[in-house]
Amino acid sequence: MRRVLALALALAALLAVGCGDDDDGGGSGGSGQGGQQQRLIVSAAASMTEALEACAPGFGEAEDTEVRLSFAGSDELAAQIRQGVKPDVFAAANTRLPDELYDEDLVEQPVEFATNEFVLAVPADSDITSVADLTEPGIKIAIGSESVPIGSYTREALAKLPPAQEKAILDNVRSNEPDVKGIVGKVSQGAADAGFVYVTDVNATDGALTALELPAAVEPEVTYAASVVKGAKNPQDAQAFVDGLTSGPCGQALDDAGFGSVQQ
Amino acid sequence: MGGRHFPWFPVLLAVCLAAALLFLTLPIVAIFVDRSPAELIDSLGEPGALDALWLSLRTTAVAIAIILVVGTPAAYLLATRSFRGRALLVTLIELPLVLPPAVAGIALLAAVGPAGILGGTIEALGIELSLTTAGVVVALTFVASPFYLRQAVAAFATVDPRLLDASRTLGASEARGFMRVMIPSALPGLAAGTALALGRALGEFGATLMFAGSFQGITQTVPLAIYDRFSTEFESALALSAVLVAVSGALLLSVKLVAGGDALGGWDAAGSRAAR
Numbered sequence: 150m151r152r153v154l155a156l157a158l159a160l161a162a163l164l165a166v167g168c169g170d171d172d173d174g175g176g177s178g179g180s181g182q183g184g185q186q187q188r189l190i191v192s193a194a195a196s197m198t199e200a201l202e203a204c205a206p207g208f209g210e211a212e213d214t215e216v217r218l219s220f221a222g223s224d225e226l227a228a229q230i231r232q233g234v235k236p237d238v239f240a241a242a243n244t245r246l247p248d249e250l251y252d253e254d255l256v257e258q259p260v261e262f263a264t265n266e267f268v269l270a271v272p273a274d275s276d277i278t279s280v281a282d283l284t285e286p287g288i289k290i291a292i293g294s295e296s297v298p299i300g301s302y303t304r305e306a307l308a309k310l311p312p313a314q315e316k317a318i319l320d321n322v323r324s325n326e327p328d329v330k331g332i333v334g335k336v337s338q339g340a341a342d343a344g345f346v347y348v349t350d351v352n353a354t355d356g357a358l359t360a361l362e363l364p365a366a367v368e369p370e371v372t373y374a375a376s377v378v379k380g381a382k383n384p385q386d387a388q389a390f391v392d393g394l395t396s397g398p399c400g401q402a403l404d405d406a407g408f409g410s411v412q413q
Numbered sequence: 414m415g416g417r418h419f420p421w422f423p424v425l426l427a428v429c430l431a432a433a434l435l436f437l438t439l440p441i442v443a444i445f446v447d448r449s450p451a452e453l454i455d456s457l458g459e460p461g462a463l464d465a466l467w468l469s470l471r472t473t474a475v476a477i478a479i480i481l482v483v484g485t486p487a488a489y490l491l492a493t494r495s496f497r498g499r500a501l502l503v504t505l506i507e508l509p510l511v512l513p514p515a516v517a518g519i520a521l522l523a524a525v526g527p528a529g530i531l532g533g534t535i536e537a538l539g540i541e542l543s544l545t546t547a548g549v550v551v552a553l554t555f556v557a558s559p560f561y562l563r564q565a566v567a568a569f570a571t572v573d574p575r576l577l578d579a580s581r582t583l584g585a586s587e588a589r590g591f592m593r594v595m596i597p598s599a600l601p602g603l604a605a606g607t608a609l610a611l612g613r614a615l616g617e618f619g620a621t622l623m624f625a626g627s628f629q630g631i632t633q634t635v636p637l638a639i640y641d642r643f644s645t646e647f648e649s650a651l652a653l654s655a656v657l658v659a660v661s662g663a664l665l666l667s668v669k670l671v672a673g674g675d676a677l678g679g680w681d682a683a684g685s686r687a688a689r
Contacts, residue, residue, distance in 0.1 A: 158434070224644035232647070289544060291626065296645040323544040324626025325633075327640060335626060339527035340543035 187214040189386045192226040194242035194298065194373070195328040196265065196346075197403070199353045201240075204402035208393060214386045222297035222328035230255055230378060237387035240375035240394070242329075242347075243298040247374040256376035262394035264409035265371040266348040267302050268360040270336050277343050280310070280363060284317035291332045291341035294325035299332070302369045303345040309367040333358070347371065349407040372411065444655045456652030464630040465638035466656065472546065472634065473614040476553035480561050480610055485603065488562050489591060492569030493577075503566065510559040517556050518623025525551065526624065548625035549632050557614040561606040568602020569595060608668040615661050 189209070193201055198220045209216040219226070223241035227250060230239060239256055241247050247259035271277045283290060293300030307315045323341060326332045332344040337357050351360040362368075375394055377387040393399045395410070404410070457463055491503060509517060523529050526543050527536065535542060542548040572595055580590040596603070618636040625632040627641065635657045642650035 158431070222644065228644035228647065291544075294627065294641055296641070322628070323631070324628050325641070326627060327622070331622070331626075334623070335544070338522050338543075339532070340522070340624075340626065 187212075187383050187386060188217060189214045189238070189383050189390060190217045190219065190236040191238040191240065191390060192219045192221070192229070192236040193238075193240040194223045194226070195220045195330045196242050196299070196350055197240060197373075197406075198330070200349070200402045200406035200408065201399065203405075204399040207398040208390060211398075212386050212389055214383065216390075220330075222293075224296040224298070225327065235380050235382070236378055237381040237383045238375060238390050239378055240373065240391075241298065242371070242373055243301070244372050244374040245301075246298070247376045251376065254379065256378050259374040259376040260391055260394075261372050261374045261411045262391070262400075263373040263403050264411060265373065266360075266362075266407075266409070267306060267369050267371050268346065268348045268351060268362060269343055270333065270346045270351050270358045270360060271343045272336065272339065273356060273359050275342065275359065277361070279361060280318070280367075281314070283321060283343060284314055286321070288321045288343065289323045289341045290318065290321045291324045291326055291335040291344040292322055293329060293332060293345070294327055297326075297328055298371075299329045299346060300325065302371060305369045306345070306363060306367045352407045373408070441658060444651055444658060448652060448655060453652050453655055456649050457656065459649060461629045461633070461638060462649070462653055462656075465633055465635045465653070466660070468546070468549070468630060468633065469615060469635040469657075470660075472549045472553055473611065475550050476557060476614050477607065477611055479550070479554050480558045481607065484558055484561050485565060485596070486591075488565030489569050489595060491562075492566045493574070506562050507559050509555060510563065512556075514556065514617070514619025515623065517552070517620035521552060521555060521620060521624040543624060544626040544628070544632060546625075546631055549621055549634060552620040552624045553614040553617050556617055556620055557610040560609040560613050561603075564602050564606025564609065565599070568599035568606070571602070572598040604668050604671060608665045611664050611668065612661055615657065615664070 189212075191201070191205070198218075201218055201220075205216040205218055208214075219236065223243060223246050226236075226239060227241065227246045230236070230250060231253070239247060239250065240262075242265070244259065244261060247256060250256040251259055269277075269280055269283075277283065277288070282288070292303045295301065295304065307318055310318070324331075324335055326335065326344075329346050329350055332341075332346050333350050333354065335341040336344045336346075337354060348360050351358045375391045377384055377391055381387045390399070394403065457466070491499065491506075512520070521529075522543070525531050525535055540547070542551055576594050576598060577587075577590045580594045581587070585593065616636055617634070618640065621632065621634055622637055622640075627633045627637045629638075633641065635653060639650045639653050639657070642653065
């Protein structure tokens with residue numbers, strides 16, 4: 150028994166050392182699988198879930214590729230890419246993250262493909278009618294955490310309010326959610342009374358939530374940008390997908406979901 | 414040993430154990446590699462990290478206290494009485510064990526969330542659960558209690574009933590027998606269950622995020638703080654992970670030591686008891 154144990158430990162140690170070397174060699178082994186149907190992995194901001202799910206199958210059929218969508222907060226997707234995860238396309242809810250990754254030589258030149266509107270979401274039967282109502286004590290607000298685009302847009306917008314109003318609103322914040330879906334979930338379940346999201350998220354709730362517009366002076370400009378990831382296994386389809394975000398079925402799906410088009 | 418044939422079976426066993434060891438320990442080792450204890454302590458000085466740790470310890474302690482106080486007598490009842498539907502009851506209690514955390518979060522919202530079936534009642538009582546520290550405790554208790562209950566039922570079931578009979582014969586009430594005979598006899602199993610529940614509660618993520626949200630010092634436990642930092646401060650997230658591993662490990666070990674005997678023996682005893 151003791152011998153078996155010793156052998157197991159020695160093997161584990163050997164394998165552990167082997168794994169260390171394997172890191173560099175692993176990449177070349179992975180690219181060898183070309184024969185079958187192509188696969189396109191798209192990492193996209195959570196706010197595009199409904200729109201991209203609607204158009205991805207059509208895109209896949211047209212390009213004869215299997216599209217795999219992965220939705221999360223843009224910042225998390227960017228962090229995954231920084232940790233060496235290689236999707237083919239990165240589509241973010243801002244321009245800052247793709248620009249940063251471009252500067253770090255991790256993605257190709259980003260393309261701005263859509264705009265969105267930053268709004269206050271409240272339940273359809275809510276008494277809240279404007280941002281000013283959020284200062285009332287006892288109101289529960291859900292916003293995005295600082296690192297996710299919706300969270301930085303929120304802080305940017307609140308900073309343009311009078312300081313007392315900004316502070317009163319921030320004092321009512323009860324949850325910093327990792328992505329926009331978390332905010333929508335908290336508001337539609339009644340856990341929070343209001344949350345700052347994109348108008349497309351409110352549209353996707355089929356009337357459960359109402360979007361309240363912000364005064365033009367405080368509303369941040371929300372622009373989405375996408376890049377082909379450097380070292381993508383399927384760069385051709387990735388480029389076609391990025392191009393297709395402004396035209397074709399995915400451009401149309403974004404349009405239908407309420408996204409705006411980029412002013413050139 | 415030393416037979417004419419190649420000892421393929423022991424070698425196969427060793428290879429499988431090696432694979433399991435490697436797969437289970439490598440990710441944990443990776444958390445600690447390249448980080449000195451000084452760096453770990455530094456990362457705790459960062460705002461929010463200590464808040465998260467303190468909140469995790471507090472909420473876990475309260476959840477475990479509730480689980481022990483309510484769960485121990487409940488498990489005793491299930492283990493020592495036979496009645497119709499007992500198996501069904503045990504299965505119901507164990508169900509959260511196999512619930513994905515996201516399902517637990519949704520289920521809690523649907524049951525005791527503001528729009529849930531008991532939401533109105535809870536609100537009428539003036540209690541607020543979602544987005545509060547109390548909500549974190551509810552989430553932890555919900556996901557962790559089956560781990561304790563399951564072990565506790567098994568532990569009580571294997572105590573020789575004659576021990577309790579003997580204490581009765583000597584004039585002790587059932588309550589006294591429960592406290593003085595059953596609990597000490599079942600202690601290794603109860604401790605193992607506590608350790609499992611502790612680990613589950615400390616690591617709880619999905620149900621907490623969905624039901625209680627994430628707010629520094631109020632509902633942002635260590636796993637949520639790690640997730641929050643993952644995108645922007647990977648190093649800090651790693652450091653916090655290392656602290657969580659260390660704290661969980663230390664808690665596990667101390668629970669086993671409290672259970673009496675040597676630390677490893679506690680597991681063995683519990684395992685073989687449960688299996689019997």
